[in-house]
Amino acid sequence: MTDPPYTLIGTAFSTFTRTIALGLQYKKLKYSQIATKPQTRIAQEAHPFAYLPTLIIHEIDGKKVNVKLRESQAIVRFIDRVAPEPSLHVQVGSDAVMPEKMWEFVSFAASYGFPMIEHTVVKPRVKALDEGVLSEAEVQDQIKAGVVELERYLAVAESLMAPDGFVFGEQLTWADFFLFPLLADLRAVPEWRLVSDRLKRWAAQMDTLDAVKATAEGTLSVGARPLD
Ligand SMILES: N[C@@H](CCC(=O)N[C@@H](CS)C(=O)NCC(=O)O)C(=O)O
Incomplete structure:
Protein backbone atom coordinates (compact mmCIF):
# COMPACT_ATOMS: atom_id res chain seq x y z
CA MET A 1 0.00 0.00 0.00
CA ALA A 83 -9.41 19.34 -4.83
CA PRO A 84 -11.75 22.12 -5.97
CA GLU A 85 -14.75 19.79 -5.67
CA PRO A 86 -16.81 19.35 -3.62
CA SER A 87 -16.67 23.11 -3.26
CA LEU A 88 -16.46 24.77 0.13
CA HIS A 89 -17.17 28.21 -1.31
CA VAL A 90 -20.16 30.49 -1.33
CA GLN A 91 -21.86 30.10 -4.68
CA VAL A 92 -22.34 33.21 -6.79
CA GLY A 93 -25.96 34.31 -6.58
CA SER A 94 -26.38 33.02 -3.03
CA ASP A 95 -27.57 35.23 -0.17
CA ALA A 96 -24.02 36.23 0.78
CA VAL A 97 -23.30 39.70 -0.54
CA MET A 98 -20.14 38.47 -2.23
CA PRO A 99 -17.94 35.34 -2.07
CA GLU A 100 -15.25 37.21 -0.13
CA LYS A 101 -17.64 37.48 2.83
CA MET A 102 -16.83 33.81 3.44
CA TRP A 103 -13.15 34.70 3.98
CA GLU A 104 -14.19 37.56 6.26
CA PHE A 105 -16.08 35.04 8.42
CA VAL A 106 -13.10 32.65 8.34
CA SER A 107 -10.71 35.37 9.45
CA PHE A 108 -13.07 36.53 12.22
CA ALA A 109 -13.27 32.93 13.52
CA ALA A 110 -9.49 32.44 13.37
CA SER A 111 -8.41 35.87 14.67
CA TYR A 112 -11.19 36.68 17.16
CA GLY A 113 -13.27 33.53 17.70
CA PHE A 114 -10.27 31.45 18.74
CA PRO A 115 -9.04 33.79 21.50
CA MET A 116 -12.55 34.92 22.50
CA ILE A 117 -13.75 31.32 23.00
CA GLU A 118 -10.69 29.20 23.76
CA HIS A 119 -8.41 31.51 25.77
CA THR A 120 -11.18 33.23 27.68
CA VAL A 121 -13.54 30.38 28.59
CA VAL A 122 -12.73 26.88 27.29
CA LYS A 123 -9.10 26.59 28.40
CA PRO A 124 -9.59 28.01 31.94
CA ARG A 125 -12.73 25.87 32.33
CA VAL A 126 -10.92 22.68 31.30
CA LYS A 127 -7.95 23.53 33.54
CA ALA A 128 -10.27 24.07 36.51
CA LEU A 129 -12.10 20.85 35.73
CA ASP A 130 -8.88 18.85 35.52
CA GLU A 131 -7.32 20.37 38.65
CA GLY A 132 -10.54 20.12 40.66
CA VAL A 133 -9.38 22.80 43.16
CA LEU A 134 -11.66 25.77 42.49
CA SER A 135 -15.35 25.77 43.35
CA GLU A 136 -17.93 26.40 40.62
CA ALA A 137 -18.45 29.94 41.99
CA GLU A 138 -14.69 30.60 41.87
CA VAL A 139 -14.42 29.33 38.28
CA GLN A 140 -17.34 31.50 37.23
CA ASP A 141 -15.72 34.49 38.87
CA GLN A 142 -12.39 33.74 37.17
CA ILE A 143 -13.92 33.60 33.68
CA LYS A 144 -16.41 36.48 34.12
CA ALA A 145 -14.57 38.84 31.77
CA GLY A 146 -13.99 35.98 29.34
CA VAL A 147 -17.70 35.22 29.18
CA VAL A 148 -18.34 38.82 28.08
CA GLU A 149 -15.83 38.34 25.26
CA LEU A 150 -17.37 34.99 24.35
CA GLU A 151 -20.87 36.46 24.12
CA ARG A 152 -19.55 39.33 22.04
CA TYR A 153 -17.96 36.98 19.53
CA LEU A 154 -21.01 34.71 19.35
CA ALA A 155 -23.30 37.69 18.69
CA VAL A 156 -21.06 38.87 15.85
CA ALA A 157 -20.78 35.39 14.33
CA GLU A 158 -24.53 34.88 14.44
CA SER A 159 -25.24 38.31 12.96
CA LEU A 160 -23.20 37.29 9.91
CA MET A 161 -24.92 33.92 9.44
CA ALA A 162 -27.89 33.04 7.29
CA PRO A 163 -31.07 32.53 9.36
CA ASP A 164 -31.02 28.76 8.74
CA GLY A 165 -28.72 25.99 7.58
CA PHE A 166 -24.97 26.38 7.42
CA VAL A 167 -23.19 29.68 8.06
CA PHE A 168 -24.06 30.81 4.53
CA GLY A 169 -27.31 28.84 4.24
CA GLU A 170 -27.58 25.76 2.05
CA GLN A 171 -23.94 25.61 0.96
CA LEU A 172 -21.39 24.21 3.41
CA THR A 173 -18.25 26.37 3.29
CA TRP A 174 -14.86 26.82 4.93
CA ALA A 175 -16.63 29.26 7.30
CA ASP A 176 -18.40 26.26 8.87
CA PHE A 177 -15.16 24.32 9.12
CA PHE A 178 -13.37 27.19 10.89
CA LEU A 179 -16.21 27.84 13.34
CA PHE A 180 -17.13 24.25 14.12
CA PRO A 181 -14.07 23.12 16.15
CA LEU A 182 -14.46 26.18 18.40
CA LEU A 183 -18.13 25.56 19.13
CA ALA A 184 -17.58 21.80 19.47
CA ASP A 185 -15.13 22.64 22.29
CA LEU A 186 -17.53 25.13 23.81
CA ARG A 187 -20.22 22.47 23.85
CA ALA A 188 -18.04 20.48 26.28
CA VAL A 189 -18.20 23.20 28.98
CA PRO A 190 -21.15 24.67 30.93
CA GLU A 191 -21.00 27.99 29.04
CA TRP A 192 -22.66 26.18 26.11
CA ARG A 193 -25.86 27.34 27.82
CA LEU A 194 -25.08 30.85 26.55
CA VAL A 195 -25.21 29.73 22.92
CA SER A 196 -28.31 30.73 20.93
CA ASP A 197 -30.81 28.32 19.42
CA ARG A 198 -29.61 29.29 15.94
CA LEU A 199 -26.03 28.23 16.75
CA LYS A 200 -27.20 25.09 18.52
CA ARG A 201 -29.25 24.09 15.46
CA TRP A 202 -26.23 24.80 13.27
CA ALA A 203 -23.96 22.63 15.47
CA ALA A 204 -26.51 19.79 15.32
CA GLN A 205 -26.58 20.05 11.52
CA MET A 206 -22.76 19.97 11.43
CA ASP A 207 -22.81 16.82 13.59
CA THR A 208 -24.52 14.93 10.77
CA LEU A 209 -21.55 15.38 8.39
CA ASP A 210 -19.25 12.39 7.87
CA ALA A 211 -16.21 14.72 8.05
CA VAL A 212 -17.32 15.89 11.50
CA LYS A 213 -17.80 12.31 12.71
CA ALA A 214 -14.42 11.25 11.29
CA THR A 215 -12.57 14.06 13.12
CA ALA A 216 -14.22 13.82 16.55
CA GLU A 217 -11.78 11.34 18.10
CA GLY A 218 -9.18 13.00 20.30
CA THR A 219 -11.10 16.29 20.66
CA LEU A 220 -12.42 17.95 23.78
CA SER A 221 -15.94 17.33 22.49
CA VAL A 222 -15.51 13.61 23.24
CA GLY A 223 -13.73 14.27 26.54
CA ALA A 224 -10.18 13.75 25.25
CA ARG A 225 -7.03 15.60 26.30
CA PRO A 226 -4.00 16.19 24.04
CA LEU A 227 -1.39 13.46 23.81
CA ASP A 228 2.30 14.35 24.06
N1 LIG B 1 -2.22 31.39 12.51
C1 LIG B 1 -2.21 29.98 12.84
C2 LIG B 1 -2.77 29.81 14.24
C3 LIG B 1 -2.69 28.39 14.71
C4 LIG B 1 -2.83 28.24 16.21
O1 LIG B 1 -3.03 29.21 16.95
N2 LIG B 1 -2.68 27.00 16.64
C5 LIG B 1 -2.68 26.71 18.05
C6 LIG B 1 -3.26 25.34 18.33
S1 LIG B 1 -4.98 25.26 17.88
C7 LIG B 1 -1.24 26.66 18.51
O2 LIG B 1 -0.44 25.97 17.89
N3 LIG B 1 -0.88 27.39 19.58
C8 LIG B 1 0.47 27.46 20.00
C9 LIG B 1 0.70 27.34 21.44
O3 LIG B 1 -0.27 27.08 22.16
O4 LIG B 1 1.85 27.48 21.85
C10 LIG B 1 -2.99 29.19 11.79
O5 LIG B 1 -3.94 29.74 11.23
O6 LIG B 1 -2.64 28.04 11.49
Whole structure:
Protein backbone atom coordinates (compact mmCIF):
# COMPACT_ATOMS: atom_id res chain seq x y z
CA MET A 1 0.00 0.00 0.00
CA THR A 2 1.36 3.45 -0.88
CA ASP A 3 1.79 6.10 1.81
CA PRO A 4 -0.78 8.91 1.79
CA PRO A 5 0.43 12.01 -0.12
CA TYR A 6 -0.10 14.33 2.87
CA THR A 7 0.82 14.35 6.55
CA LEU A 8 -1.10 16.59 8.93
CA ILE A 9 1.01 17.65 11.89
CA GLY A 10 -1.10 18.41 14.94
CA THR A 11 -3.13 16.84 17.70
CA ALA A 12 -6.84 16.37 17.03
CA PHE A 13 -7.31 18.51 20.15
CA SER A 14 -6.10 21.57 18.20
CA THR A 15 -9.02 23.46 16.68
CA PHE A 16 -7.04 24.76 13.70
CA THR A 17 -5.78 21.23 13.04
CA ARG A 18 -9.35 19.95 13.12
CA THR A 19 -10.37 22.58 10.54
CA ILE A 20 -7.77 21.19 8.14
CA ALA A 21 -8.73 17.59 8.93
CA LEU A 22 -12.38 18.49 8.22
CA GLY A 23 -11.39 19.86 4.79
CA LEU A 24 -9.20 16.85 3.94
CA GLN A 25 -11.95 14.47 4.98
CA TYR A 26 -14.69 16.37 3.17
CA LYS A 27 -12.66 16.41 -0.03
CA LYS A 28 -11.62 12.78 0.43
CA LEU A 29 -7.89 13.53 0.35
CA LYS A 30 -5.80 10.79 1.94
CA TYR A 31 -3.53 11.85 4.80
CA SER A 32 -1.86 10.57 7.88
CA GLN A 33 -1.79 12.58 11.09
CA ILE A 34 0.95 13.06 13.65
CA ALA A 35 -0.87 13.93 16.85
CA THR A 36 1.63 16.25 18.46
CA LYS A 37 0.99 19.20 20.78
CA PRO A 38 2.34 22.67 19.92
CA GLN A 39 5.91 23.50 20.96
CA THR A 40 7.10 19.87 20.87
CA ARG A 41 10.21 18.85 18.93
CA ILE A 42 8.01 17.64 16.05
CA ALA A 43 6.05 20.91 16.03
CA GLN A 44 9.33 22.87 16.10
CA GLU A 45 10.67 20.94 13.13
CA ALA A 46 7.45 21.52 11.18
CA HIS A 47 6.57 25.14 11.99
CA PRO A 48 8.85 28.14 12.55
CA PHE A 49 6.86 29.10 15.69
CA ALA A 50 6.10 25.47 16.65
CA TYR A 51 2.35 26.11 16.17
CA LEU A 52 -0.21 23.72 14.73
CA PRO A 53 -1.10 22.73 12.09
CA THR A 54 1.43 22.06 9.34
CA LEU A 55 0.50 20.10 6.21
CA ILE A 56 3.42 18.22 4.73
CA ILE A 57 2.91 17.77 0.99
CA HIS A 58 5.02 14.78 0.05
CA GLU A 59 4.57 14.88 -3.71
CA ILE A 60 3.64 17.39 -6.41
CA ASP A 61 2.97 16.18 -9.96
CA GLY A 62 4.63 12.83 -9.23
CA LYS A 63 7.78 14.52 -7.89
CA LYS A 64 8.89 14.05 -4.26
CA VAL A 65 8.95 17.46 -2.57
CA ASN A 66 8.03 17.22 1.13
CA VAL A 67 6.90 20.85 1.27
CA LYS A 68 5.87 22.07 4.73
CA LEU A 69 2.84 24.31 4.39
CA ARG A 70 1.90 26.29 7.49
CA GLU A 71 -0.97 28.61 8.43
CA SER A 72 -4.44 27.17 8.14
CA GLN A 73 -5.65 29.77 5.64
CA ALA A 74 -2.73 28.97 3.31
CA ILE A 75 -3.36 25.25 3.72
CA VAL A 76 -7.03 25.55 2.76
CA ARG A 77 -6.01 27.40 -0.41
CA PHE A 78 -3.76 24.46 -1.31
CA ILE A 79 -6.55 21.96 -0.55
CA ASP A 80 -8.93 23.95 -2.77
CA ARG A 81 -6.39 23.98 -5.60
CA VAL A 82 -5.76 20.22 -5.58
CA ALA A 83 -9.41 19.34 -4.83
CA PRO A 84 -11.75 22.12 -5.97
CA GLU A 85 -14.75 19.79 -5.67
CA PRO A 86 -16.81 19.35 -3.62
CA SER A 87 -16.67 23.11 -3.26
CA LEU A 88 -16.46 24.77 0.13
CA HIS A 89 -17.17 28.21 -1.31
CA VAL A 90 -20.16 30.49 -1.33
CA GLN A 91 -21.86 30.10 -4.68
CA VAL A 92 -22.34 33.21 -6.79
CA GLY A 93 -25.96 34.31 -6.58
CA SER A 94 -26.38 33.02 -3.03
CA ASP A 95 -27.57 35.23 -0.17
CA ALA A 96 -24.02 36.23 0.78
CA VAL A 97 -23.30 39.70 -0.54
CA MET A 98 -20.14 38.47 -2.23
CA PRO A 99 -17.94 35.34 -2.07
CA GLU A 100 -15.25 37.21 -0.13
CA LYS A 101 -17.64 37.48 2.83
CA MET A 102 -16.83 33.81 3.44
CA TRP A 103 -13.15 34.70 3.98
CA GLU A 104 -14.19 37.56 6.26
CA PHE A 105 -16.08 35.04 8.42
CA VAL A 106 -13.10 32.65 8.34
CA SER A 107 -10.71 35.37 9.45
CA PHE A 108 -13.07 36.53 12.22
CA ALA A 109 -13.27 32.93 13.52
CA ALA A 110 -9.49 32.44 13.37
CA SER A 111 -8.41 35.87 14.67
CA TYR A 112 -11.19 36.68 17.16
CA GLY A 113 -13.27 33.53 17.70
CA PHE A 114 -10.27 31.45 18.74
CA PRO A 115 -9.04 33.79 21.50
CA MET A 116 -12.55 34.92 22.50
CA ILE A 117 -13.75 31.32 23.00
CA GLU A 118 -10.69 29.20 23.76
CA HIS A 119 -8.41 31.51 25.77
CA THR A 120 -11.18 33.23 27.68
CA VAL A 121 -13.54 30.38 28.59
CA VAL A 122 -12.73 26.88 27.29
CA LYS A 123 -9.10 26.59 28.40
CA PRO A 124 -9.59 28.01 31.94
CA ARG A 125 -12.73 25.87 32.33
CA VAL A 126 -10.92 22.68 31.30
CA LYS A 127 -7.95 23.53 33.54
CA ALA A 128 -10.27 24.07 36.51
CA LEU A 129 -12.10 20.85 35.73
CA ASP A 130 -8.88 18.85 35.52
CA GLU A 131 -7.32 20.37 38.65
CA GLY A 132 -10.54 20.12 40.66
CA VAL A 133 -9.38 22.80 43.16
CA LEU A 134 -11.66 25.77 42.49
CA SER A 135 -15.35 25.77 43.35
CA GLU A 136 -17.93 26.40 40.62
CA ALA A 137 -18.45 29.94 41.99
CA GLU A 138 -14.69 30.60 41.87
CA VAL A 139 -14.42 29.33 38.28
CA GLN A 140 -17.34 31.50 37.23
CA ASP A 141 -15.72 34.49 38.87
CA GLN A 142 -12.39 33.74 37.17
CA ILE A 143 -13.92 33.60 33.68
CA LYS A 144 -16.41 36.48 34.12
CA ALA A 145 -14.57 38.84 31.77
CA GLY A 146 -13.99 35.98 29.34
CA VAL A 147 -17.70 35.22 29.18
CA VAL A 148 -18.34 38.82 28.08
CA GLU A 149 -15.83 38.34 25.26
CA LEU A 150 -17.37 34.99 24.35
CA GLU A 151 -20.87 36.46 24.12
CA ARG A 152 -19.55 39.33 22.04
CA TYR A 153 -17.96 36.98 19.53
CA LEU A 154 -21.01 34.71 19.35
CA ALA A 155 -23.30 37.69 18.69
CA VAL A 156 -21.06 38.87 15.85
CA ALA A 157 -20.78 35.39 14.33
CA GLU A 158 -24.53 34.88 14.44
CA SER A 159 -25.24 38.31 12.96
CA LEU A 160 -23.20 37.29 9.91
CA MET A 161 -24.92 33.92 9.44
CA ALA A 162 -27.89 33.04 7.29
CA PRO A 163 -31.07 32.53 9.36
CA ASP A 164 -31.02 28.76 8.74
CA GLY A 165 -28.72 25.99 7.58
CA PHE A 166 -24.97 26.38 7.42
CA VAL A 167 -23.19 29.68 8.06
CA PHE A 168 -24.06 30.81 4.53
CA GLY A 169 -27.31 28.84 4.24
CA GLU A 170 -27.58 25.76 2.05
CA GLN A 171 -23.94 25.61 0.96
CA LEU A 172 -21.39 24.21 3.41
CA THR A 173 -18.25 26.37 3.29
CA TRP A 174 -14.86 26.82 4.93
CA ALA A 175 -16.63 29.26 7.30
CA ASP A 176 -18.40 26.26 8.87
CA PHE A 177 -15.16 24.32 9.12
CA PHE A 178 -13.37 27.19 10.89
CA LEU A 179 -16.21 27.84 13.34
CA PHE A 180 -17.13 24.25 14.12
CA PRO A 181 -14.07 23.12 16.15
CA LEU A 182 -14.46 26.18 18.40
CA LEU A 183 -18.13 25.56 19.13
CA ALA A 184 -17.58 21.80 19.47
CA ASP A 185 -15.13 22.64 22.29
CA LEU A 186 -17.53 25.13 23.81
CA ARG A 187 -20.22 22.47 23.85
CA ALA A 188 -18.04 20.48 26.28
CA VAL A 189 -18.20 23.20 28.98
CA PRO A 190 -21.15 24.67 30.93
CA GLU A 191 -21.00 27.99 29.04
CA TRP A 192 -22.66 26.18 26.11
CA ARG A 193 -25.86 27.34 27.82
CA LEU A 194 -25.08 30.85 26.55
CA VAL A 195 -25.21 29.73 22.92
CA SER A 196 -28.31 30.73 20.93
CA ASP A 197 -30.81 28.32 19.42
CA ARG A 198 -29.61 29.29 15.94
CA LEU A 199 -26.03 28.23 16.75
CA LYS A 200 -27.20 25.09 18.52
CA ARG A 201 -29.25 24.09 15.46
CA TRP A 202 -26.23 24.80 13.27
CA ALA A 203 -23.96 22.63 15.47
CA ALA A 204 -26.51 19.79 15.32
CA GLN A 205 -26.58 20.05 11.52
CA MET A 206 -22.76 19.97 11.43
CA ASP A 207 -22.81 16.82 13.59
CA THR A 208 -24.52 14.93 10.77
CA LEU A 209 -21.55 15.38 8.39
CA ASP A 210 -19.25 12.39 7.87
CA ALA A 211 -16.21 14.72 8.05
CA VAL A 212 -17.32 15.89 11.50
CA LYS A 213 -17.80 12.31 12.71
CA ALA A 214 -14.42 11.25 11.29
CA THR A 215 -12.57 14.06 13.12
CA ALA A 216 -14.22 13.82 16.55
CA GLU A 217 -11.78 11.34 18.10
CA GLY A 218 -9.18 13.00 20.30
CA THR A 219 -11.10 16.29 20.66
CA LEU A 220 -12.42 17.95 23.78
CA SER A 221 -15.94 17.33 22.49
CA VAL A 222 -15.51 13.61 23.24
CA GLY A 223 -13.73 14.27 26.54
CA ALA A 224 -10.18 13.75 25.25
CA ARG A 225 -7.03 15.60 26.30
CA PRO A 226 -4.00 16.19 24.04
CA LEU A 227 -1.39 13.46 23.81
CA ASP A 228 2.30 14.35 24.06
N1 LIG B 1 -2.22 31.39 12.51
C1 LIG B 1 -2.21 29.98 12.84
C2 LIG B 1 -2.77 29.81 14.24
C3 LIG B 1 -2.69 28.39 14.71
C4 LIG B 1 -2.83 28.24 16.21
O1 LIG B 1 -3.03 29.21 16.95
N2 LIG B 1 -2.68 27.00 16.64
C5 LIG B 1 -2.68 26.71 18.05
C6 LIG B 1 -3.26 25.34 18.33
S1 LIG B 1 -4.98 25.26 17.88
C7 LIG B 1 -1.24 26.66 18.51
O2 LIG B 1 -0.44 25.97 17.89
N3 LIG B 1 -0.88 27.39 19.58
C8 LIG B 1 0.47 27.46 20.00
C9 LIG B 1 0.70 27.34 21.44
O3 LIG B 1 -0.27 27.08 22.16
O4 LIG B 1 1.85 27.48 21.85
C10 LIG B 1 -2.99 29.19 11.79
O5 LIG B 1 -3.94 29.74 11.23
O6 LIG B 1 -2.64 28.04 11.49
